[in-house]
Amino acid sequence: MMSLEGARKRYLPMSETMFYILLSLKQERHGYAIMQHAKELTDARIVLGAGTVYSSLGKLEGDGLISAVREEDRRKIYIITPWDAASCMKKRRASRNYLVIRRDFYEREKDSMVFRFPVYNAGRL
DSSP: OOOHHHHHHHHOSOOHHHHHHHHHTTSOBOHHHHHHHHHHHTTTSOOOOHHHHHHHHHHHHHTTSEEEEEEETTEEEEEEOHHHHHHHHHHHHHHHHHHHHHHHHHHHHTTTOOOOOOOOOTTOO
16 A cells, blocks of 8 residues: 555646546446546546546555445446545645635736737747
């Protein structure tokens, strides 16, 4: 099992894919159910492929971030380990706070903001 510090180094910053896999595993699910849950949570913005999910599950299980709880009809059922669930929720709160701060800043400063777009010289590479 990987140490908490080792997991932080390996998985943070966390990809969106990994985030939705871990979030889906707050309750027991097998691979296909994880794919469906992530799709549902994101209104089909994130569609996880089988290869991505199953290779991630293998890596996460090997590192001790998730564990297999049982097998039903050749489907392995996983759940997130307790300490990783806390880290996943902390990241979710931090992301939400960041977006709120950005929105508030934009609303407060939008009238005084000057948007600059780079101009490229078409004759030069």
